Every structure is written in C-alpha cells, then in structure tokens.
Amino acid sequence: MTRPNAERWGAVSQALHWLIVLMIFGLAVVGLTLDELPRTPSYFWVYTAHKSMGITVLALVLVRLAWRLYAGAPRPVPGTPGWQHATAVVTHVLLYAVMFAMPLSGWLYDSASGLRPFKLFGLLEMPKLVAPDEAIAATAHEIHEWGLYVLIVLVMVHAGAALYHHLFLGDATLARMLPRGWLRASAPAAPGKEP
Numbered sequence: 001m002t003r004p005n006a007e008r009w010g011a012v013s014q015a016l017h018w019l020i021v022l023m024i025f026g027l028a029v030v031g032l033t034l035d036e037l038p039r040t041p042s043y044f045w046v047y048t049a050h051k052s053m054g055i056t057v058l059a060l061v062l063v064r065l066a067w068r069l070y071a072g073a074p075r076p077v078p079g080t081p082g083w084q085h086a087t088a089v090v091t092h093v094l095l096y097a098v099m100f101a102m103p104l105s106g107w108l109y110d111s112a113s114g115l116r117p118f119k120l121f122g123l124l125e126m127p128k129l130v131a132p133d134e135a136i137a138a139t140a141h142e143i144h145e146w147g148l149y150v151l152i153v154l155v156m157v158h159a160g161a162a163l164y165h166h167l168f169l170g171d172a173t174l175a176r177m178l179p180r181g182w183l184r185a186s187a188p189a190a191p192g193k194e195p
C-alpha cells in the first residue's frame with residue numbers, strides 16, 4: 001500500500017527512490033558533459049535545465065526525508081546480521097547527506113559565481129544564496145565535483161549490497177523496494193509470508 005509496512009516499502013517510498021535515482025543519474029551525465037559542450041544558445045538551455053532539474057531533486061529529497069520520518073521503514077529483512085543492518089543505516093544516512101550536498105553546492109556555486117539569476121524551468125527566478133565571492137564559489141565547486149565521486153562509491157556499496165542480497169542470499173531486500181510481483185525473492189521473507 002502507500003505507507004511502508006513491516007515487510008515492504010510502500011508505493012510513495014519506492015516511487016521517490018527510483019525517480020530520484022534516475023534524475024541524479026541524468027544530472028551526473030549532463031553535469032560531466034557541461035564543460036565539453038560548445039557555447040551555443042542550446043548550451044545555456046542545457047545549463048539551465050541542469051540547474052532546474054537539480055533544484056527539483058532538492059525538493060524531492062526534502063519530500064522524501066519528510067515522508068521517511070513520517071511513514072517509517074520496514075524492519076530489516078529477517079536473518080540480516082546486526083553489523084549489516086548498521087552498515088546499511090550508515091550508508092543510507094550518507095546517501096541522504098550527498099543527495100542534499102549535490103544540489104545545495106550547485107546552487108551555492110551558481111550564487112557565488114555572480115552569474116545572472118537563473119529561472120527555474122524558465123519560469124521562476126531563483127534567489128541567490130550568497131553575494132558573489134570567488135572563495136565560496138571555488139569551495140562549492142569542489143564539493144559539487146567531489147560529491148559525485150563520494151556518491152559513486154556509496155552507490156557501488158549500496159547497490160552492490162542490494163544485488164548481493166537478491167542474487168546470492170535470495171532474500172527480499174531488493175524485491176521489497178520494487179512493486180509487488182516485479183521481482184521474486186527465492187528465500188521466504190518470513191515463514192508463510194510472501195516478500
């Protein structure tokens with residue numbers, strides 16, 4: 001159903017998880033090519049699209065965190081050792097931190113660089129977070145660049161663990177983050193229960 005229950009993530013948590021994954025992937029690919037693009041009028045279109053989509057991710061992550069705090073999470077998949085659960089919790093907290101750090105550092109970089117204000121999807125002029133400042137711009141740029149590498153490492157651990165649980169342990173860790181019936185866990189979630 002909509003809220004997570006003891007066994008599975010709910011539809012809202014799942015939709016937000018996978019939508020944000022797709023958007024971050026797109027932003028990272030476009031972000032990395034921004035430097036290489038020829039400075040034609042479409043360059044500025046792509047630049048503003050990157051910024052607008054990035055601010056949208058920030059809004060979605062806020063909604064997601066609020067929903068997570070309100071609606072909760074399923075309990076650990078039965079049989080998960082304590083250290084694995086602790087590692088998953090730490091990884092999730094760090095993933096949230098990077099999901100905030102990426103758009104905020106991008107916005108801070110944009111603000112401190114003294115560029116013209118950009119309009120969110122060409123509609124709403126976004127406020128600047130700080131006055132133009134080279135040192136802040138340089139730091140924000142570093143965070144924006146290094147944030148991606150931190151994210152890549154975290155996602156390798158995180159997605160690797162999810163795939164390991166699904167393929168080698170056969171439990172419901174991955175299946176319960178997907179709509180019911182999309183993926184079957186080979187080991188039962190709990191005696192007599194469907195994952």
Ligand code: HEM
Pocket residue numbers: 024027028029030031032034035050051052053054055057058099102103104105106107108109110144145148
């Ligand atoms: C989750 C959100 C975001 C992700 C994953 C992301 C990712 C990236 C990546 C990977 C780069 C290339 C970094 C480099 O190697 O220099 C980049 C560049 C850039 N991003 Fe983002 N970004 C996000 C949000 C934003 C936002 C909200 C803004 C501004 C409001 C922004 C502004 C920029 C700018 C201006 C650059 C070009 C930096 C340069 O000139 O080197 N980004 N982004």
Ligand code: HEM
Pocket residue numbers: 017020021024025068073088092093095096099155158159160162163173174175176177
């Ligand atoms: C940008 C990439 C990703 C980010 C930022 C991310 C972030 C997160 C976060 C923060 C959670 C914890 C949910 C919460 O407590 O609110 C989570 C859960 C989960 N993620 Fe991801 N994720 C990403 C990519 C992936 C990928 C590629 C996979 C699968 C291959 C995946 C599989 C899962 C699963 C199965 C859970 C539920 C874990 C459990 O029930 O304990 N994630 N993700």
